[in-house]
Amino acid sequence: MNLRHLKYFVATAETGQVSRAATVLSISQSSVTGAIRDLEAELGAELFQRSAHGMEMTEAGREFLGSAREILQKLEEATKLTRQHSAVTGVISLAATYTVIGYFLPYHLDRLANLYPGLEIRLSELNRESIEEGLLSNRFEIAVVLTSNITNPELESETLLRSTRRLWVPNNHPFQRRGKASFEDIAEEDYIMLTVDEAAHTTMKYWSMTSLQPRVRLRTSSVEAVRSMVANGQGVTMLSDMVYRPWSLEGKRIGTVTTDREIPSMDVGLAWRRGAEFSRPVSALLDYFRQCYALPQTPFSLGRG
Structure with missing residues (x-):
C-alpha cells in the first residue's frame, strides 16, 4: 500500500465514478482502476460495488475511507509544517x-x-x-x-x-437508467440555463454545432438554483464536474449522464x-x-x- 493507492481511492469515493476521479486527478481511468484493484487485494476486502451508475462503497469501503482521509490529512499538515x-x-x-x-x-x-x-x-x-x-x-x-x-x-x-462537462438529471431519470443521452433527447426536456461566467454563451456554442436548441425554462446566475431545479425534476442542465454536487440544498439526489456528442471541458x-x-x-x-x-x-x- 502506498499514498498513490490512498489518493486514488479517496478520489473515487468522493466523486462516485472512476471516470470523474481520473479527471480530478488528471490521470487515466486505468490507473485509478488498477490502484483500487491492488488496494482491494492487499486489504482482502471489496471496497466498491460497481454499477451502471458509478462506484458505490461497501461497508468495508466506508470504514476504510475515514482512515485514508486521516492519513492524507496528516501528510498535508506535516508538509505545511515543514514549509x-x-x-x-x-x-x-x-x-x-x-x-x-x-x-x-x-x-x-x-x-x-x-x-x-x-x-x-x-x-x-x-x-x-x-x-x-x-x-x-x-x-x-x-x-x-x-x-x-x-x-x-x-x-x-x-x-x-x-473539468469535464456532463448532463445533470434528477435521480432515477430515464437518461440515468439508460446511462447516456443524445442531444435530440435533451432537446425534448426543459433546460435550466446557468448564465454566470459566460456559461450560457458556452452552452450555446456547443449546441450550435447541432441543428437543435435547448428548451430553456429558466436562466439564472445561481448554481444552487440550477441544482435545486434539476433535483426537483424541473429540468436538466449541462455543467462541469467542478461545480457538481450529488445533492441539492433540499437533500434531493442529482445524477450525471454522458452525452452522445463530446462537450468541451471547463x-x-x-x-x-x-x-x-x-x-x-x-x-x-x-x-x-x-x-x-x-x-x-x-x-x-x-x-x-
Missing part, C-alpha cells in the same frame, strides 16, 4: 471570476497562507472582461480564471485543470499580461500552482469547496 517559515513576503494583486472563487480557490488560499505567512493576497472578484482590462492596465498582476474563455492575444494563460488556470515580469511573490504563487498540478493530486489539494 511554514518560507521567506517569501510581499503583496499580490489577484483577480478571479465567480466560479473560480466559489469552487476552486478557497482551499488554495488557505494553503498558500500556511506555506507563505508573509505573503498577502489581495483578491478581487470580477467578470472576465474586467479582469482582462485589469491585467492589461497592471491593476492586477495575475488572475485565476476559466482559461477556456480567454481569447485576448495580449494575455498569456496556463491551464491547470480541465478549463481553470492562470492568466497574465503577455511579457509581464513577475515579482518574487507572483513567482512563488506560479510555482505553487504548477507544483500542485504537475503530479496527480489528492482531492484535498484540488479545492473541493
